[in-house]
Amino acid sequence: MNKEIIKIEDLKREFTMGNETVHALKGISFNIKEGEFVTIMGSSGSGKSTLLNILGCLDKPTSGTYEIDGVNMKDLSRNELATIRNEKIGFIFQSYNLLPRTSAIENVELPLLYNSKISTEERRKRAINALEMVGLGDRLHHTPSQLSGGQQQRVAIARSLVNNPVMILADEATGNLDTRTSYEIMALFQDLNKQGITITFVTHEPDIAAFSKRTIVLKDGSIIKDYKNHTVLSATEQLAGLPQEEHSL
Amino acid sequence: MRLLNLLKIAYKAIVLNKLRTLLTMLGIIIGVASVIAMLAIGEGSKESIRANISSMGSNIITIRPESTSSGGVRASADEMQTLTLKDYEAINAQAxxxxxxxxxxxxxxxxxxxSNNWPSSIYGVNPDYLNIKVIDLQSGSMFTDAEVKSASKVALIGQTVVDNVFPDGQDPVGQMIRFNNIPFKVIGVLEVKGENTFGQDQDDVVIAPYTTVQKRILAIDYINQIMASAVSENDAPNAVTEVSEIMRAQHKISASDEDDFSVRSMEELISTFSSTSEMLTILLVAVASISLLIGGIGIMNIMYVSVKERTKEIGLRMAVGGKGSDILMQFLIEAILISVTGGALGVLLGLGSTVFIEKFINWPTSVALYSIIISFAVCAITGIFFGWYPARKASALDPITALRYE
Incomplete structure (x- = not known):
């Protein structure tokens, strides 16, 4: 019923280090459909980051196919990859990567600056809209240094939403946050997912994976588990269950 | 649209680093300002030399005898007796x-x-002399052709002579003076011309008919030079050629022999002097250009540091869709903005210091429009040239490595 956004078949990625060839990904296959909330789990060295780079069109596979929204990225040039990143993917990073001394709204506008089809007014409108979606409608002109970690990550999420991507790609998006803020961010992700946004979340924390609908587990460059999560935890409920004193901190 | 966005991005980056940008600009500002000021000084001195020489009559052509070697002996040009009235008549008739x-x-x-006496020079000429040298009379009148023909003992004197020989302030016109014991009747006083470029007092002269000077004072039948004026300043070079040809025919000089005369125009004199001051200008501008170059290197330095410092930002920009060319343009535009703004400020500073030099140091200056255009263009080129390498480096970054750069 739902459109397939990501199609991956027998994907391999090898790195040559001196005389040795490192097989970071040893031929993996999976699809992601529109509206899914997938976590990709794995310890360090499992090939998680490599997969993330390829999913994000920052890196190309050695062999195998990777299709995003019907486009096979194998034949794309460096510039065409940039356009795909600009129009189809929303990035969220562990360390937020906001531009310092730049207001929230300007940070959110950034991806649209590289899309010449969007006018200045449209850009501003969309940025405000995205910031309202993440609950920062009253912090439009704050710079990152005036925002808390959670708020900064919300700005980053707004930035990932602003270009109406087919998929949001989050890399350890809660890695720098305390439990309460992590849950708040996860609640936001669940909320966005309910509105139909596809989310791929890369993490090594199992409790974060519990909030997603599907989990793919990587080990040594291969998928060892790919399962649907039948009892998805609600981050909002978990948040309410956290001890009160933490709230007062 | 796209360019406008990049311009905005570059502008933001500059505004976020105000002090650093200003310090970087300083090199360019000083460079441009000194180029403009130096050129203004050079142009100014050139113009004042030209104006000075022109005041002596800019289209004057002089024909003098030139020493030739005869039998291995070179005679002094002053003693040459080869220039005659016949030559003058030929030139007068044919040119x-x-x-x-x-x-x-x-x-x-x-x-x-x-009881008053004064050493001076006497020039024997015809009435055309005043027209050639562009001299007016304060009082009295010029002698006539008839007086030239009859070798009348009449003379006109310059102000310096008046001051020294008529110290009581009496009107010299109509008075008698003696030059080397020959009595002359003063019939006019020349207007004051002051010193010429070589420091000669142009008012320390006595002018009399050439016939009188030839016969009664020097006792010679040749002439020292022929002085003429070209129809216009532009015709001076052609007039020189024309006169040379007449003179060669007159002196029957075959094609293989060298001239026994020289024909020079004031124009040549001006260009000789101009070229000296041009050399000076080139030297000054060369020094100023070095400071402009150093300013450019300053830009490269700061852009290089900026690229290093903003590696992570570059990675992010690439991740959200910035192409290599976008990154390249961003940094290039930033460098150009810095250098062009610096250039504009430099032009203002240059103009300001030119006014200062003119007013307080009293050097003649003249700001040429081309110096502003050139230094401004050089600025833009400097921005591109020195911004290119760091910008190129930024655009070639791998987004993955750039994102992970700490």
Whole structure:
């Protein structure tokens, strides 16, 4: 019923280090459909980051196919990859990567600056809209240094939403946050997912994976588990269950 | 649209680093300002030399005898007796590009009036002389052709002579003076011309008919030079050629022999002097250009640091869709903005210091429009040239490595 956004078949990625060839990904296959909330789990060295780079069109596979929204990225040039990143993917990073001394709204506008089809007014409108979606409608002109970690990550999420991507790609998006803020961010992700946004979340924390609908587990460059999560935890409920004193901190 | 966005991005980056940008600009500002000021000083001195020489009559052409070697001996040009009235007559009759011409004989001597005396020079000429040298009279009148023909003992004197020989302030016109014991009747006083470029007092002269000076003072039948004026300043070079040809025919000089005369125009003199001051200008500008170059290197330095410092930002920009060319343009535009803004400020500073030099140091200056255009263009080129390498480096970054850069 739902459109397939990501199609991956027998994907391999090898790195040559001196005389040795490192097989970071040893031929993996999976699809992601529109509206899914997938976590990709794995310890360090499992090939998680490599997969993330390829999913994000920052890196190309050695062999195998990777299709995003019907486009096979194998034949794309460096510039065409940039356009795909600009129009189809929303990035969220562990360390937020906001531009310092730049207001929230300007940070959110950034991806649209590289899309010449969007006018200045449209850009501003969309940025405000995205910031309202993440609950920062009253912090439009704050710079990152005036925002808390959670708020900064919300700005980053707004930035990932602003270009109406087919998929949001989050890399350890809660890695720098305390439990309460992590849950708040996860609640936001669940909320966005309910509105139909596809989310791929890369993490090594199992409790974060519990909030997603599907989990793919990587080990040594291969998928060892790919399962649907039948009892998805609600981050909002978990948040309410956290001890009160933490709230007062 | 796309360019406008990049311009905005670059502008933001500059505004976020105000102090650093200003310090970087300083090199360019000083460079441009000094180029403009130096050129203004050079141009100014050139113009003042030209104006000075022009005041002596800019289209004057002089024909003098030139020493030739005869039998291995070179005679002094001053003693040459090869220039004659016949040459003058030939030139007067044949030349088409000359408006006036006069033979000229000159000598030195003592002027005496009663108990006052003064050493001066006497110039024997015809009435055209005043037109050639562009001299007016304060009082009295020029002698006539008839007085030239009859070798009348009449003379006109310059202000310096008046001051020294008529110290009581009496009107010299109509008075008698003696030059080397020959009595002359003063019939006019020349207007004051002051010193010429070489520091000669142009008012320390006595002018008399050339016939009188030839016969009664020097006792010679040749002439020292022929002085003429070209129809216009532009015709001066052609007039020189024309006169040379007439003279070669007149002196029957075959094609293989060298001239026994020289023909020079004031124009040549001006260009000789101009070229000296041009050399100076080139030297000044060369020094100023070095400071502009150092300013450019300053830009490269700061852009290089900026690229290093913003590696992570570059990675992010690439991740959200910035192409290599976008990154390249961003940094290039940033460098150009810095250098062009610096250039504009430099032009203002240059103009300001030119006014200062003119007013307080009293050097003649003249700001040429081309110096502003050139230094501004050089600025833009400097921005591109020195911004290119760091910008290129930024655009070639791998987004993955750039994102992970700490």
């Amino acid at each position: 088409t590009l000359l408006s006036y011409a006069t033979p000229l004989v000159n000598g030195k001597g003592q002027i005496i009036n009663g």
